Amino acid sequence: MRKTKFVAIVLLLxxxxxxxxxxxxxxxxxNGQGKEPEKPTEIHIGVYEPMTGASASGGxxxxxxxxxxxxxxxxxxxxxxxxxxxxxxxxxTEAANAVTRLIDQKNVVAIIGSYGSSxxxxxxxxxxxxxxxxxxxxxxxxxxxxxxxxxFRVCFIDPFQGKVMAKYASENLNAKTAVIxxxxxxxxxxxxxxxxxxxxxxxxxxxxxxxAELEYNTGDQDFTAQLTQTASLAPDVVFAPGNYGxxxxxxxxxxxxxxxxxFLGGDTWEAPEFIEIGGVDVEGATLSTHYSVxxxxxxxxxxxxxxxxxxxxxxxxxxxxxxxxxYLMILDAIKRANSAEPAAIRDALAGTKDFKGVTGTITMxxxxxxxxxxxxxxxxxxxxxxxxxxxxx
Amino acid sequence: MQLSMFFQHLANAISLGSLxxxxxxxxxxxxxxxRLINFAHGDLLMLAAYIVYYGRGMFHLPWxxxxxxxxxxxxxxxxxxxxxxxxPLRDSPRTTILISAIGVSxxxxxxxxxxFGGRPQPFPLPVFFDSGSAQExxxxxxxxxxxxxxxxxxxxxxxxxxxVHRTKTGMAMRAVAKDFDTARLMGIDVNRIVATTFAxxxxxxxxxxxxxxxxxPQINPLMGMMPGMKCFIAAVFGGIGNIQGAVIGGxxxxxxxxxxxxxxxxxxxxxxxxxxxxxxxxxxxxxTGLIGEKVAEKV
Numbered sequence: 001m002r003k004t005k006f007v008a009i010v011l012l013l014x015x016x017x018x019x020x021x022x023x024x025x026x027x028x029x030x031n032g033q034g035k036e037p038e039k040p041t042e043i044h045i046g047v048y049e050p051m052t053g054a055s056a057s058g059g060x061x062x063x064x065x066x067x068x069x070x071x072x073x074x075x076x077x078x079x080x081x082x083x084x085x086x087x088x089x090x091x092x093t094e095a096a097n098a099v100t101r102l103i104d105q106k107n108v109v110a111i112i113g114s115y116g117s118s119x120x121x122x123x124x125x126x127x128x129x130x131x132x133x134x135x136x137x138x139x140x141x142x143x144x145x146x147x148x149x150x151x152f153r154v155c156f157i158d159p160f161q162g163k164v165m166a167k168y169a170s171e172n173l174n175a176k177t178a179v180i181x182x183x184x185x186x187x188x189x190x191x192x193x194x195x196x197x198x199x200x201x202x203x204x205x206x207x208x209x210x211x212a213e214l215e216y217n218t219g220d221q222d223f224t225a226q227l228t229q230t231a232s233l234a235p236d237v238v239f240a241p242g243n244y245g246x247x248x249x250x251x252x253x254x255x256x257x258x259x260x261x262x263f264l265g266g267d268t269w270e271a272p273e274f275i276e277i278g279g280v281d282v283e284g285a286t287l288s289t290h291y292s293v294x295x296x297x298x299x300x301x302x303x304x305x306x307x308x309x310x311x312x313x314x315x316x317x318x319x320x321x322x323x324x325x326x327y328l329m330i331l332d333a334i335k336r337a338n339s340a341e342p343a344a345i346r347d348a349l350a351g352t353k354d355f356k357g358v359t360g361t362i363t364m365x366x367x368x369x370x371x372x373x374x375x376x377x378x379x380x381x382x383x384x385x386x387x388x389x390x391x392x393x
Numbered sequence: 394m395q396l397s398m399f400f401q402h403l404a405n406a407i408s409l410g411s412l413x414x415x416x417x418x419x420x421x422x423x424x425x426x427x428r429l430i431n432f433a434h435g436d437l438l439m440l441a442a443y444i445v446y447y448g449r450g451m452f453h454l455p456w457x458x459x460x461x462x463x464x465x466x467x468x469x470x471x472x473x474x475x476x477x478x479x480x481p482l483r484d485s486p487r488t489t490i491l492i493s494a495i496g497v498s499x500x501x502x503x504x505x506x507x508x509f510g511g512r513p514q515p516f517p518l519p520v521f522f523d524s525g526s527a528q529e530x531x532x533x534x535x536x537x538x539x540x541x542x543x544x545x546x547x548x549x550x551x552x553x554x555x556x557v558h559r560t561k562t563g564m565a566m567r568a569v570a571k572d573f574d575t576a577r578l579m580g581i582d583v584n585r586i587v588a589t590t591f592a593x594x595x596x597x598x599x600x601x602x603x604x605x606x607x608x609x610p611q612i613n614p615l616m617g618m619m620p621g622m623k624c625f626i627a628a629v630f631g632g633i634g635n636i637q638g639a640v641i642g643g644x645x646x647x648x649x650x651x652x653x654x655x656x657x658x659x660x661x662x663x664x665x666x667x668x669x670x671x672x673x674x675x676x677x678x679x680x681t682g683l684i685g686e687k688v689a690e691k692v
Binding site: 185245 | 395398401402405408409506510512513514515523526527529534536608609610611613614615618619650651652654655658661662664665
């Protein structure tokens, strides 16, 4: 009796498993029915992005851009391009699993992803071993493409982003001292913080201009201990690269502890949740990112913005634009290679030159990185306002 | 370290510690009565936060009804969970129920991802707790919510102790805790008592979730994982099954976490590891916790 009941419950729970996977709002995506028999007239491109977890917002915005690009350009070499989405759940292990599934089960010839440098580094290792090219949309840590001939990206890298923010702090805000608060488990935050520090020391000419480097962990919600210390050091600026949700909570707590110094961050802050969660407290927070609709753009940019607004009824941000560019750059490579073989795509991607993307002109350098300008945004009246564009220097 | 800075750290620590205590008492109460670690406790906390979020945001309910609704609904969900996942296994080995509890936790988390979506949402705040609502006492800044949480914790502690020790239901609960079968033979409706225990435990999780949302106004379907883990540690540290112990355990954990970052900033990245070191240390050196029962567990 007891046993049958137990078996019944296990079976009942087992029933939920396909239900959960089938119903996940975007877990498999609109175009993600990968179980159909393979047709030779289709080219499969994989996408691994954080659709759930702490970085869900970033992943979903990127996915919107990729889907839009696929709708506008559904064919290459006379074949239909099929997208397969895997959720990496903002988890390094899941990121590696997602790439494995895309390659082994969906037979993709190229992959797009992922928001989050840590996730991209984990996924890149698998792609490298299986020799499938990957184009990253927004992972900005240099390690993502380093020693990985199969990883490319359409964004700038953190040494540049760190310099941009250090320059902004020192020249525009006239800051002489800074405190850095970073997530130690996030390769992106650790890297960006280091590059900021290097550049800030160079600009101020003072070894001790960074008064303290404070740390927290993924999932932390209480930053009062780090902030109390920050308050006692009274820096001119606080540089706090990290996830938009964590950072918004941190800035809230900082304001209630009466820290008035401006908070600076990187591209991960650009998410509607940053403002929704931070409320009035994030007013004045300043960040660097890849693209802004408010900056004067190219023709490609205008077509993208119009199509995006028509489809999603809102303004696109940098991540949607980068997702769009990553997809089109792969299509461009397939066209030039005149082949949908992974090796041929990889070689064509490496030769990408003057590709006209929405976020700027993209040329792959020898490290498979794009050398591009950055824009600086500031939160004002509950929205991200464009301040300026910074060319590579 | 300046004195005012130390007091600021202390205020932060009390704020965090009382929040841990609040969630830990629900954990420990269910364990104390049923000898069951309800791993879904943190996820019930998440559900309550979402009910308030939808009640306020979608149905524009005033604060009091939306909070009451969250508490009642979460209590009802707690009863359903007990009915469907724990009661059928009541006579099974304890490990089986434990695994079932983990299953419920995963189920609720994933249902949350399906229903609410993976993106974090801002938790609505009453004006009294909203940003900028802080008091300054002798150079120490204390958010209003920091005053509210210990008060809520202590009131609930008192109510809970009153229920368990001074009411007929409480007496029945204690009898069920001692011996299921004998309690049944004495005419106690065991099923009703267990359901009541779960309802109270879930209502406590709901209050914990609402206060958690007020202190950290960002909610997502996986927000219950860390509180669940930390407060489990607090409950074990205080002596699992002991309600006062959970309050003390929560406070000590909160104070320790803040102070480790305050005094040893170089190892602040290991803050979570520290909580687990406390757990392992407690289990090795004093498995019954600080003020836990002295009797050996019959597992």
